[in-house]
Amino acid sequence: QKEVEQDPGPLSVPEGAIVSLNCTYSNSAFQYFMWYRQYSRKGPELLMYTYSSGNKEDGRFTAQVDKSSKYISLFIRDSQPSDSATYLCAMSENAGGTSYGKLTFGQGTILTVHP
Amino acid sequence: ETGVTQSPTHLIKTRGQQVTLRCSSQSGHNTVSWYQQALGQGPQFIFQYYREEENGRGNFPPRFSGLQFPNYSSELNVNALELDDSALYLCASSTPGGKNIQYFGAGTRLSVL
Numbered sequence: 001q002k003e004v005e006q007d008p009g010p011l012s013v014p015e016g017a018i019v020s021l022n023c024t025y026s027n028s029a030f031q032y033f034m035w036y037r038q039y040s041r042k043g044p045e046l047l048m049y050t051y052s053s054g055n056k057e058d059g060r061f062t063a064q065v066d067k068s069s070k071y072i073s074l075f076i077r078d079s080q081p082s083d084s085a086t087y088l089c090a091m092s093e094n095a096g097g098t099s100y101g102k103l104t105f106g107q108g109t110i111l112t113v114h115p
Numbered sequence: 116e117t118g119v120t121q122s123p124t125h126l127i128k129t130r131g132q133q134v135t136l137r138c139s140s141q142s143g144h145n146t147v148s149w150y151q152q153a154l155g156q157g158p159q160f161i162f163q164y165y166r167e168e169e170n171g172r173g174n175f176p177p178r179f180s181g182l183q184f185p186n187y188s189s190e191l192n193v194n195a196l197e198l199d200d201s202a203l204y205l206c207a208s209s210t211p212g213g214k215n216i217q218y219f220g221a222g223t224r225l226s227v228l
Contacts, residue, residue, distance in 0.1 A: 004157075006157070008155070032214070032215050034216070036219075041221075041224075042221055042222075043119075043121075043205055043219035043220050043221045043222050044158070044205070044219045045219070046216065046217075046218065046219075049214070049216055051214070088157050088158070090157075092215045094215065101146060101148065101163055101165075101170070101171070101209060101215045101217070102148070102160045102163065102171055102173065103148070103150075103158070103160060103207075103215075103217060104160070105150075105157030105158050105159075106157050107155075107156055107157050108155075108156070108157050
C-alpha cells in the first residue's frame with residue numbers, strides 16, 4: 001500500500017463546474033499538506049499549503065484536511081479551461097531545515113476543463 | 116516563476132553513462148531537494164541538502180549522489196545510467212522559516228537509450 005493514494009482520473013468537467021480532488025494517506029505523522037498544480041512539461045507549482053487539520057481558502061480554491069480520517073481535499077469553484085492540469089497532493093512529517101523535509105506525493109489527478 | 120532554475124532542460128544519454136544535473140535555488144533558500152518523476156507518476160524523493168550536508172535520502176541506490184555548494188546551488192549526479200532512470204528530475208528549494216514550503220524548478224527531462 002502506498003503512503004499516499006490519489007485517484008489518477010482522468011477527470012473531465014465543463015467550464016464553471018465545481019471540482020473535488022482527494023487524497024488519502026496512511027502515515028499519521030504527516031502534519032504539513034500541500035496541493036501542487038503541474039502543467040504539461042513544467043515543474044509543480046504550489047497552490048495551497050495547510051498545517052494540521054482545517055480549511056483554507058484562496059480565491060476559487062479551498063483546501064480541507066481531516067487528520068482523523070487521513071483525508072485531504074482540494075475544491076475548485078467556477079473551474080476554467082486554464083485549470084486543466086495535473087493536480088498533485090503532497091505531505092510532510094517535518095518542517096524542513098534541520099528536520100528531514102521529504103515531501104511524499106500522490107500519483108496526481110489529470111483534470112480537463114472543457115469550454 | 117519560482118526563481119528555481121535547472122539545467123539542462125533536456126538530456127539524452129546511453130545506458131552506462133554518467134550524468135550531472137544542476138539547480139540554482141531561489142534567493143534566500145538554504146535547502147534543496149531532488150525528486151524523480153516518472154511518466155504518469157508523482158515525484159519521488161531522492162535526497163535533500165541543508166547547508167551543504169545531505170539531510171535525508173529516499174529509496175534510491177548510491178549511484179545517485181549530490182552536492183550543495185556554499186551559494187546553495189546543487190548538483191545531482193547519476194552514475195551507470197539504466198533505462199529506468201529515464202524521467203523528469205525536479206529540484207526544489209525551501210524557505211528556512213520552518214514550514215517546508217518547497218518551490219520547484221521546471222525540471223530536466225532525462226532520456227536513457
